[in-house]
Amino acid sequence: MSLKVYSLSDVKAHTSDKSCWLVVHGKVYDVTEFLEEHPGGFDIILSSTGKDATQDFEEIGHSNSAKKLLEKYLIGEFEGGDSAPVVAQAQQQSRNAQKQLKQKDSATRAFHVILPLLILVAALALNFYFSSR
Secondary structure (H helix, E strand, C coil): CCCEEECHHHHHCCECCCCEEEEECCEEEECHHHHHHCCCCHHHHHCCCCCECHHHHHHHCCCHHHHHHHHHHEEEEECCCCCHHHHHHHHHHHHHHHHHHHHHHHHHHHHHHHHHHHHHHHHHHHHHHHHCC
């Protein structure tokens, strides 16, 4: 069975509690009937409509049963395809940036400890040099 393909403008036309469509992993879901049942509240879902909600869906960390339940609401394919590789790449870039920040923080902290020690050693050496003359 071939699924109908929906555009972003099609999805943007369904962003209310009367008709709510989501795009997750390149598929379009009509979750209108599920809004009141959603454990996080319907406003969470409504905030993810009108766009590709794959990243929002994955960041929440939905269970396998939630992912399986989503299939019940499948109505078609998204013409933009699956953004999961882009999401994974963005998440990896974010992790790399955080790692770099931690490394910079460590270097900065080390510098803040070593610099005063170096100044102290230099002052003591100068004091020793001039007092021995």
